[in-house]
Amino acid sequence: MTKKERAAYVDIELEKRYPNPPIPLDHFDAYSLLVAVLLSAQCTDERVNKVTPSLWALAKTPQEMSLQEPETIREIIRPCGLSPRKSVAIRDLSRILIEKHDGVVPESFEELEALPGVGHKTASVVMSQMFGHPSFPVDTHIHRLAQRWGLTSGKNVTQTELDLKKLFPIERWNHLHLQIIYYGREFCTARGCDGTVCPICRALYPDRKRAKVTKKA
Known part of the structure; x- marks a missing residue:
């Protein structure tokens, strides 16, 4: 797969799994x-x-x-x-x-x-x-997943944010940020997947035999 093909697969898969992701932090304003x-x-x-x-x-x-x-x-x-x-x-x-x-x-x-x-x-x-402006917040977990999925060179969260914004449509950024968080918690945790275990990692890299070493944010 090319990087664009991997991004397209991730986009479709996450939308199927988490069509309406809630905001994980409780708040009232x-x-x-x-x-x-x-x-x-x-x-x-x-x-x-x-x-x-x-x-x-x-x-x-x-x-x-x-x-x-x-x-x-x-x-x-x-x-x-x-x-x-x-x-x-x-x-x-x-x-x-x-x-x-x-x-x-x-x-x-x-x-x-x-x-x-x-x-x-x-x-x-x-x-x-809160305000609905297109944005793609990247924390260390999203940074790590983006590397496992071959969507970024993974030098730091700033570069990862730029790379993800180039790969995905702007109208998807807000939801996709949350969808990656929920997927990571459920399937691709720091200890639960090393780039060879979870469904998306296996689909994107079926021939990957060794753990994907990710760079720290």
């Missing part, structure tokens, strides 16, 4: 999604979803969160990891939203990425999943 995505850095969505109800009980708006001490936030989000840095970022971005954006999460990459603790991937998730 743009602000709660932004904070949840920030918390998900180096943490599972499942754990974030267990922690955020207690966080929203403390404060569920930028106005309320801006009044909290980082130490108070830290105690709640500790199970998510990196809590000292994340707690300060949550408090500070809440203050900036009030000071610069009237308490509303901005609908632009530039303004989102200017917020504390918000990188390109977090901004991409909010832009695609």
Whole structure:
């Protein structure tokens, strides 16, 4: 298969398996999604979803969160990891939203990425999943799968994002990002597939005998 043929196969297969993928992080508005995505850095969505109800009980708006001490936030989000840095970022971005954006999460990459603790991937998730703008957020798992499937050279997540955007139609980006996440969790985990085990890996590379060594993001 050529790279385009592999991409076409992946596109069709994932659409069949996950036609309406839900957003995996529990949220009730743009602000709660932004904070949840920030918390998900180096943490599972499942754990974030267990922690955020207690966080929203403390404060569920930028106005309320801006009044909290980082130490108070830290105690709640500790199970998510990196809590000292994340707690300060949550408090500070809440203050900036009030000071610069009237308490509303901005609908632009530039303004989102200017917020504390918000990188390109977090901004991409909010832009695609909340605001519906075409975006292809790439985390380390998607980066790894794209390498196993021969869709990228795999140097880093930035290059992988560019490669995937070239291979797939823009109208598919938002759904496809979620579909790859769900497929990876179900079939192509870090320990469960090395590029030779899951259905898509076997279909794309039926003659692959050795594990696919992937490059770190």
